Amino acid sequence: MLEKYAKAVTVCSRCGMCIVGENGYICPIHQHTGGFDPSVARGRNQIARAILEGRLEYSDALMESTFTCLGCDNCHEQCKRVDPQTGKKLIDEAKITQALRVDLVKAGFGPPAALKAVDAGVEKTHNPFGEPVEKRCAWAAELNLPKAGDTVYFAGCYASYRNPKIAKATVAVLKEGGIDVAYLGDDEWCCGVPELADGNASLAEEVIQHNVEALKAAGVKKVVTSCAGCFHALKSEYPEIIGNLPFQVVHSSEVIADLIANGKIRLDTEIAKTITYHDPCHLGRHEKVYEEPRNVLKAIKGAKFVEMPRNRADAWCCGGGSVVATAFPDLSKDIAEDRVQEAQGTAAEILVSACPSCENGLTPAARKAKMEVLDLSMLVAKAMGMKI
Amino acid sequence: METRESKHHQLYEPLAAIVGPKYVADEDFVLETYSRDISAFAASKPGIVVRPESTEEVSEIVKLANRTGYPIVLKGGGQGGSGVTKGEPTRHIVLDMGRLDKVDVDIANMKATCGGGTRNSRIDDALRPYGYYANTVIGPYFTATIGGVTSGIAGAGFGKNVSSVGCNWGHILGLKVVLPNGDIITTGAGPDTNINRKGIEFREVTGPDLTSLFIGSGGALGVITEVAIKVYPLAKYSKAISYVFDTMEHIWAAQLKMSDGVRIPYTNMIMFELANHMVHAMAGDIHGYGALFMAVDGDSEEDVDVRLREIDAVCREYGAQRGNAALDHYAATGATGNAEFVHDVCSMSCPFMTWESMSTRSQSLEYAKGLLGVLKDFAADNAKYRTSGGLYTVPIANTMLVGITIHWDATVSGVDEHNRRLWKAGADYMLKNGTFSAYAQGNHSTMISSAWSPTYYKVISGIKKTLDPNNILNPGLWNL
Numbered sequence: 002m003l004e005k006y007a008k009a010v011t012v013c014s015r016c017g018m019c020i021v022g023e024n025g026y027i028c029p030i031h032q033h034t035g036g037f038d039p040s041v042a043r044g045r046n047q048i049a050r051a052i053l054e055g056r057l058e059y060s061d062a063l064m065e066s067t068f069t070c071l072g073c074d075n076c077h078e079q080c081k082r083v084d085p086q087t088g089k090k091l092i093d094e095a096k097i098t099q100a101l102r103v104d105l106v107k108a109g110f111g112p113p114a115a116l117k118a119v120d121a122g123v124e125k126t127h128n129p130f131g132e133p134v135e136k137r138c139a140w141a142a143e144l145n146l147p148k149a150g151d152t153v154y155f156a157g158c159y160a161s162y163r164n165p166k167i168a169k170a171t172v173a174v175l176k177e178g179g180i181d182v183a184y185l186g187d188d189e190w191c192c193g194v195p196e197l198a199d200g201n202a203s204l205a206e207e208v209i210q211h212n213v214e215a216l217k218a219a220g221v222k223k224v225v226t227s228c229a230g231c232f233h234a235l236k237s238e239y240p241e242i243i244g245n246l247p248f249q250v251v252h253s254s255e256v257i258a259d260l261i262a263n264g265k266i267r268l269d270t271e272i273a274k275t276i277t278y279h280d281p282c283h284l285g286r287h288e289k290v291y292e293e294p295r296n297v298l299k300a301i302k303g304a305k306f307v308e309m310p311r312n313r314a315d316a317w318c319c320g321g322g323s324v325v326a327t328a329f330p331d332l333s334k335d336i337a338e339d340r341v342q343e344a345q346g347t348a349a350e351i352l353v354s355a356c357p358s359c360e361n362g363l364t365p366a367a368r369k370a371k372m373e374v375l376d377l378s379m380l381v382a383k384a385m386g387m388k389i
Numbered sequence: 390m391e392t393r394e395s396k397h398h399q400l401y402e403p404l405a406a407i408v409g410p411k412y413v414a415d416e417d418f419v420l421e422t423y424s425r426d427i428s429a430f431a432a433s434k435p436g437i438v439v440r441p442e443s444t445e446e447v448s449e450i451v452k453l454a455n456r457t458g459y460p461i462v463l464k465g466g467g468q469g470g471s472g473v474t475k476g477e478p479t480r481h482i483v484l485d486m487g488r489l490d491k492v493d494v495d496i497a498n499m500k501a502t503c504g505g506g507t508r509n510s511r512i513d514d515a516l517r518p519y520g521y522y523a524n525t526v527i528g529p530y531f532t533a534t535i536g537g538v539t540s541g542i543a544g545a546g547f548g549k550n551v552s553s554v555g556c557n558w559g560h561i562l563g564l565k566v567v568l569p570n571g572d573i574i575t576t577g578a579g580p581d582t583n584i585n586r587k588g589i590e591f592r593e594v595t596g597p598d599l600t601s602l603f604i605g606s607g608g609a610l611g612v613i614t615e616v617a618i619k620v621y622p623l624a625k626y627s628k629a630i631s632y633v634f635d636t637m638e639h640i641w642a643a644q645l646k647m648s649d650g651v652r653i654p655y656t657n658m659i660m661f662e663l664a665n666h667m668v669h670a671m672a673g674d675i676h677g678y679g680a681l682f683m684a685v686d687g688d689s690e691e692d693v694d695v696r697l698r699e700i701d702a703v704c705r706e707y708g709a710q711r712g713n714a715a716l717d718h719y720a721a722t723g724a725t726g727n728a729e730f731v732h733d734v735c736s737m738s739c740p741f742m743t744w745e746s747m748s749t750r751s752q753s754l755e756y757a758k759g760l761l762g763v764l765k766d767f768a769a770d771n772a773k774y775r776t777s778g779g780l781y782t783v784p785i786a787n788t789m790l791v792g793i794t795i796h797w798d799a800t801v802s803g804v805d806e807h808n809r810r811l812w813k814a815g816a817d818y819m820l821k822n823g824t825f826s827a828y829a830q831g832n833h834s835t836m837i838s839s840a841w842s843p844t845y846y847k848v849i850s851g852i853k854k855t856l857d858p859n860n861i862l863n864p865g866l867w868n869l
Contacts, residue, residue: 016427016468017466017529020466021511035412036412036485036488037422038419038423048421057418062416063418
């Protein structure tokens with residue numbers, strides 16, 4: 002798969018713009034490991050080039066290093082290597098690392114042990130935690146959601162298995178805004194992000210094919226997801242892998258912002274707290290959704306919104322990207338603590354994200370810091386006076 | 390070729406004992422990433438890489454290298470364009486300076502003390518909240534380190550005010566250096582020139598100027614672990630302006646005239662040929678030979694406007710037309726070392742090789758024409774390998790910096806070999822004309838020192854032998 006990126010790795014100029022940017026150091030892995038060049042894009046690109054040119058062999062150490070990349074895309078954001086004619090960026094750093102992971106796994110190196118369990122879980126029960134299929138839709142048991150309809154809510158594994166209140170809150174808010182949502186139930190499988198990240202391209206394609214068929218069967222015109230990872234997968238990865246989709250994909254923050262702007266919902270239950278927002282990498286840098294979540298937060302009565310120094314395209318990853326939280330939990334925890342510390346510096350009382358995976362990773366770090374972490378949908382529901 | 394009985398380099402354990410195992414690496418894939426800089430010069434793969442955090446750790450590593458005979462090669466930001474120092478491939482230690490990145494700001498004494506591995510942008514990041522800045526580099530601002538620029542570029546590099554007040558050496562108060570035997574010394578008016586002094590307070594010292602011994606030395610005589618640098622208040626008012634000239638002669642005359650006054654009207658000025666692809670794109674419908682980009686700082690808007698009128702008068706005298714908004718924007722960023730310019734340009738301007746050199750003002754035009762002639766001599770092969778070059782100039786005090794940056798399409802087979810041949814031809818021309826590359830590293834050092842007189846070589850090699858009897862630090866640099 003790396004062969005596909007031969008030109009990209011060759012044109013990498015090794016300049017090091019992937020190390021420091023306008024907001025200081027940009028790569029969490031560079032800062033939380035030994036900081037050698039293989040932790041940053043210029044190093045990874047040189048490794049990929051050396052492999053393609055037959056100067057470097059695969060090894061377990063290389064595999065482990067390659068699997069530390071968060072796929073947060075901050076290096077891609079900083080890199081300005083563009084085609085002078087088209088202005089289009091020439092190097093897709095996260096994709097190159099993803100391709101290297103696939104090739105490593107194909108060659109028998111990796112993935113790390115914890116990720117083999119992820120694949121086993123997805124193969125058996127269609128979620129990365131390996132938990133029972135029936136648990137996935139327990140949150141919707143009393144909601145009587147139809148399985149087919151114009152708009153389908155795609156809950157994702159983290160909301161379904163780790164914090165079902167996010168799924169409940171999202172559906173409640175959408176309904177209050179007049180949007181009838183359908184839900185695939187146990188026909189919703191893992192979105193494929195973990196499998197794409199852990200180098201199991203065939204398993205990723207299998208779950209993607211399944212989900213697309215299930216969504217088509219539901220007659221869907223629009224898919225709404227509250228998970229930034231699922232959103233990025235459905236919106237950008239699926240079409241790249243299996244071609245154009247017959248439905249639109251939107252993130253719940255976009256829908257909620259629209260409902261507020263059109264007066265369909267009001268966030269008039271006062272929340273007199275200072276709030277800051279963590280941009281999930283998959284929603285922000287990967288899909289460029291920056292303003293909608295902020296517009297939602299600014300609409301909450303009584304709340305004061307403050308930015309962290311590293312925000313929008315410069316935002317620091319939560320530490321959970323590209324299955325790093327599973328493969329290297331201690332490393333992931335360190336990065337999450339770094340982000341929470343930044344949030345604390347704003348004097349915010351609530352750290353909001355728009356991704357259940359980020360929420361899951363940031364919560365333990367925030368607990369230590371006595372800071373509350375909430376998913377956007379949960380806070381919106383609260384601001385609408387709902388009890389979830 | 391080093392043979393290993395264990396899976397690790399022989400110094401893995403002792404280095405890990407100094408810096409901790411997290412900061413030592415000898416896996417092949419790690420070494421691969423430390424084998425090249427941004428140029429087309431040949432790779433040299435080290436045997437092990439270590440990332441120390443303090444001067445004391447560097448000192449211990451250097452002592453270890455002396456005891457065991459493993460040479461050391463330095464790496465700052467990796468932005469060198471001279472090729473990495475060859476060292477002893479598969480055997481030598483690369484000292485990655487990136488963790489020496491602390492900045493201590495002392496506004497009361499108008500100075501900052503920066504770890505040698507501090508990226509230049511990080512120094513301004515630390516100073517900005519105080520309303521100050523440091524002269525480091527116009528570019529590469531985010532990627533090069535202060536230690537790398539100080540040791541690796543003539544005059545310690547070219548910063549924000551280079552064309553009005555000269556190279557950075559004048560802004561450097563002093564250095565903390567680990568000598569090749571592991572001893573630690575401060576230069577300038579530091580604690581080593583008065584044992585009752587705590588820090589490096591000012592540049593001027595009564596006695597030999599050791600600071601200049603290390604500036605531009607390429608790291609052959611010591612490892613710069615700290616740089617104490619003067620800081621300056623940010624300008625209250627800044628404006629920028631650009632002009633496009635029809636001929637090389639006119640743009641040259643304008644530069645020389647503006648830079649010889651009692652009071653130079655601009656803060657910084659840079660000239661690019663319109664042939665430069667980035668400048669060409671910005672120029673749009675404006676045609677001509679080249680563009681002058683100027684930034685003007687002042688204490689008040691009136692002060693700045695007076696200077697702009699002076700600039701306008703000289704440029705009009707030589708038939709220049711005003712640049713457009715895009716060119717003016719480039720002036721506001723490119724001529725000032727402003728973050729936006731270097732952010733946009735760095736990735737695009739690399740990889741590169743350069744014939745960046747200093748020329749006398751009186752001979753600079755003819756010298757530049759000759760340098761362009763070398764590029765033209767290779768026109769057929771340049772087309773074949775998709776290699777191009779663009780001339781740029783900066784008046785610096787009593788000299789003229791003349792450079793041609795060579796760019797290429799890295800995907801063309803054989804392009805690296807072509808670029809090396811091309812670069813060598815330009816280097817030969819530079820030496821023959823009495824000038825030299827501004828880069829004090831790798832292949833540039835070999836080229837420069839080939840023109841040293843026997844007496845100069847004897848003195849420098851004597852200093853090297855005294856400081857580094859085991860030739861541990863960057864062996865081969867300067868043909869030493």
